[in-house]
Amino acid sequence: MPKETQNSLSEKEKNELLIILEKQGKAKWFKRWKEHMAFPNNINPLSKEKNEQEKTLRYLLLRVLINQQAKFEKVREMSLKISEEFTDVLLFEPYKVPESELFKVFKNVAGEKGSLLYRVGKLGGIKPISLFTYRFKAYEGFIKWLNETKQTFFDLIVNQLLNEKAFTLFEFLNMHPILEAGWVGNDPKACRMFVNWVIFLLNEIWKKEVSKMEDTLMIVDGHVGKVFCRSGLLEEVLYEKNRPYIIQASKMRPWIEKIVSNSRRVPFYVDNGAFYLFEDGFCTDLNPNCQSCPINKLCKKYIKWTAYQKWEGTKC
Numbered sequence: 001m002p003k004e005t006q007n008s009l010s011e012k013e014k015n016e017l018l019i020i021l022e023k024q025g026k027a028k029w030f031k032r033w034k035e036h037m038a039f040p041n042n043i044n045p046l047s048k049e050k051n052e053q054e055k056t057l058r059y060l061l062l063r064v065l066i067n068q069q070a071k072f073e074k075v076r077e078m079s080l081k082i083s084e085e086f087t088d089v090l091l092f093e094p095y096k097v098p099e100s101e102l103f104k105v106f107k108n109v110a111g112e113k114g115s116l117l118y119r120v121g122k123l124g125g126i127k128p129i130s131l132f133t134y135r136f137k138a139y140e141g142f143i144k145w146l147n148e149t150k151q152t153f154f155d156l157i158v159n160q161l162l163n164e165k166a167f168t169l170f171e172f173l174n175m176h177p178i179l180e181a182g183w184v185g186n187d188p189k190a191c192r193m194f195v196n197w198v199i200f201l202l203n204e205i206w207k208k209e210v211s212k213m214e215d216t217l218m219i220v221d222g223h224v225g226k227v228f229c230r231s232g233l234l235e236e237v238l239y240e241k242n243r244p245y246i247i248q249a250s251k252m253r254p255w256i257e258k259i260v261s262n263s264r265r266v267p268f269y270v271d272n273g274a275f276y277l278f279e280d281g282f283c284t285d286l287n288p289n290c291q292s293c294p295i296n297k298l299c300k301k302y303i304k305w306t307a308y309q310k311w312e313g314t315k316c
C-alpha cells in the first residue's frame with residue numbers, strides 16, 4: 001500500500017489542534033446527539049427508568065447495525081419507521097415480527113429494490129434487502145440470546161464496563177457468536193460508535209459512574225481520517241494504490257488513536273470534532289472551504305488527501 005511522508009505539526013500545535021477538535025466536537029455533539037441517534041416516539045433516552053434505558057440500548061444496537069454502509073438520512077428514517085411500526089415487540093421479541101411486514105416497511109422506506117438505503121453496484125450482486133436482513137437477524141438472534149440467558153443488555157454492558165475497559169465491551173460485542181454475523185469488517189466502525197454512544201449516555205445523561213468519557217474509542221471514518229491527514233496531525237499517510245490520493249483511513253486508525261491517547265483528550269469528542277468539519281461543509285472531499293474553517297490557522301492544508309472522491313487538483 002502506498003505511503004507518503006509529509007511535514008507534520010509540532011507537538012505543541014498537535015496538542016492545540018486536538019484541544020480545539022475536542023471542544024468543538026463536544027459542544028456540537030451535545031446539540032446534535034438526539035438527532036444523530038434518531039429516537040422514535042416510544043423511546044425516551046432521558047429517562048432514568050431501567051426499562052426505558054434497556055429499550056434505548058436495544059434500539060441503538062439495531063440502529064447501528066443497519067446503519068452500516070447505508071445512506072445516513074434514509075437509515076434514520078428506516079430506524080424510526082420499523083420502531084414505530086413494531087414498537088416494543090421489536091425491542092423485546094423481534095423474532096415475532098413477521099418478515100412479510102418487516103420487508104413491507106423496508107420497501108416503503110428504501111424503495112422496491114432497496115437502493116435508496118444501501119448503494120447497489122459495489123455489492124457484488126448482493127441485494128440491499130439481503131444486507132438489511134442479515135443485520136436484522138443478527139440483532140434478533142442477540143435479543144433472543146439475552147432472553148434465553150435471562151440477562152438485560154443494560155446489566156451486561158455495565159458489568160463489562162465496570163470490570164474492564166471500553167475496548168473490552170467493543171471486543172465482546174464484535175466477537176459475540178451471534179452478533180458477529182451482523183457487523184461489517186473485522187474492526188466495525190458501527191460497533192465502536194455503539195460503545196461510544198453507550199458510554200456517553202451512561203456518563204452524561206444517566207449519570208452513572210461506570211466508565212469515563214476518556215475511555216471512548218476513535219471511530220475514524222474517511223472524513224475523520226482526512227482531517228488528520230490534511231491538517232498535518234499525521235506525518236505518514238496511507239492511500240489507495242489505484243486511486244491516489246484517496247486515503248486508507250481504517251489502516252491509519254492505530255496511529256490516530258495513539259496521537260489522541262498521548263494527548264489525553266476524549267477520543268469520542270475529538271472524532272466528532274473532526275467529523276463535523278466535514279458535516280458542516282468545511283473539510284469536504286473536493287473544494288474544501290479552508291478560509292472559513294475553524295482550524296484554518298493551525299491546519300497544514302494538505303488538501304490532495306480525500307476520503308472517498310478522487311481529487312482533481314482544484315485549489316483550496
Ligand code: SF4
Pocket residue numbers: 227230231277282283284288289290291293294295296299300301302303
Ligand atoms: S477545510 Fe481546509 S483548513 Fe479546514 S481542516 Fe480541511 S484542509 Fe484544513
